[in-house]
Amino acid sequence: MSLNSTAKQSLEDALFVKGLRSTKQREIIYEAVLNSEDHPSADLIYSRVKEDMPGISLATVYNCLETLTDCGLIRQVNFERQPSRFCLATAQSAHHAHAHCKNTGKVFDVVLPAQFFDELNKYLPADFQLEKVDLCLSGKQSLSQKN
Amino acid sequence: MSLNSTAKQSLEDALFVKGLRSTKQREIIYEAVLNSEDHPSADLIYSRVKEDMPGISLATVYNCLETLTDCGLIRQVNFERQPSRFCLATAQSAHHAHAHCKNTGKVFDVVLPAQFFDELNKYLPADFQLEKVDLCLSGKQSLSQKN
DNA sequence: AATTGTAATTAGAATGATTCCAATTAAAAA
DNA sequence: TTTTTAATTGGAATCATTCTAATTACAATT
Ligand SMILES: [Mn+2]
Ligand SMILES: [Mn+2]
Ligand SMILES: [Zn+2]
Ligand SMILES: [Zn+2]
Numbered sequence A, B: 001m002s003l004n005s006t007a008k009q010s011l012e013d014a015l016f017v018k019g020l021r022s023t024k025q026r027e028i029i030y031e032a033v034l035n036s037e038d039h040p041s042a043d044l045i046y047s048r049v050k051e052d053m054p055g056i057s058l059a060t061v062y063n064c065l066e067t068l069t070d071c072g073l074i075r076q077v078n079f080e081r082q083p084s085r086f087c088l089a090t091a092q093s094a095h096h097a098h099a100h101c102k103n104t105g106k107v108f109d110v111v112l113p114a115q116f117f118d119e120l121n122k123y124l125p126a127d128f129q130l131e132k133v134d135l136c137l138s139g140k141q142s143l144s145q146k147n
Numbered sequence C: 001a002a003t004t005g006t007a008a009t010t011a012g013a014a015t016g017a018t019t020c021c022a023a024t025t026a027a028a029a030a
Numbered sequence D: 001t002t003t004t005t006a007a008t009t010g011g012a013a014t015c016a017t018t019c020t021a022a023t024t025a026c027a028a029t030t
Helices: A005-017 A024-034 A042-050 A058-070 A114-123 B005-017 B024-034 B042-050 B058-070 B114-123
Strands: A074-077 A085-088 A097-101 A107-110 A128-141 B074-077 B085-088 B097-101 B107-110 B128-141
Touching: A005 A024, A024 A042, A024 A058, A024 A085, A042 A058, A058 A074, A114 A128, B005 B024, B024 B042, B024 B058, B024 B085, B042 B058, B058 B074, B114 B128
Parallel strands: A097 A128, B097 B128
Antiparallel strands: A074 A085, A097 A107, A128 B128, B074 B085, B097 B107
16 A cells, blocks of 8 residues: 555645655655544554554654644644543544544544634634644543444 | 541542552552642652652552542542643642643643543444543643743 | 441552663664 | 765663552541
8 A cells, every 4th residue: 555646646735845855764654544533553553554664663653743733734642640641633634523432442534614614713802823632532432433 | 738527528438339448558549639720640650759758659659649549539540651740639620631831841630521531422433332431632732821 | 435347548650651872783874 | 986974773770659558647446
């Protein structure tokens, strides 16, 4: 498996904007996040990516994840003090919330109307420039579900 | 300064519900959070509390903060991977959001209508039992403000 | 009050995700 | 090419938090 040309182009573009180079490592890590539905941690991404690129280092995984986050290509998701997880930051789901199930340990996306996030400005001080919204939900879903 | 009798009673009640004892350390740490507007970290609470109780240990501060959180008396607030901060969990502001200013480093409460949080259930899977909502905002406010 | 059993506190060691560092390698520019 | 600069690498360091084993405080019982 490998990055399709559209995804590859948006990676290169986003890196170029920041004056950064597109490298094999950045590509393969972007691809790993792109193909993951499960919001993997850096460690998990490391183990997945090592299959295709055995020489990659954990430090590089952390470096690339930070770079991709700073470029707005992926999102870093934090629950309490657990290891950070990552997911794709696409245009349509740019600001989705995250739900964490305490039964299964799984994290999934919760797509909310943009209006929901816009509304927040009404409750903030006028001089506060809102840059980022992190909405993390936690709870339990029936153990007998298949997803 | 010391805990007023109403606050002291709610501390004792909340601890009793969980079969826990009210101790000098738990009281003084609850008081420290109660009297803090600034969402202090465990370390900061430790240094404040040491003035009145020089022998207290950092481990106890962590223990008590966890106990008070589990009793629903205080809230643990996490921004990215920074050290956890704590604030009072009062009935009226039970679910307030938190805003972090990247200029000043300060964290402040953002009170939102309960309806805002209730709304979330509409976008969650039917079998998901929502237990906790963490809404963390970040951005910048003018440096020339006084609060 | 003294004894007993249990819970809480304490100091210090351990943990572990992440970051830092100095050396090497890869990529782009000249 | 040669040169310059950016990125990667392995391993050490960081540091908020958790763990552990010993001590102390508390409360129930004799
Ligand atoms: Mn960053
Ligand atoms: Mn807990
Ligand atoms: Zn996501
Ligand atoms: Zn608060």
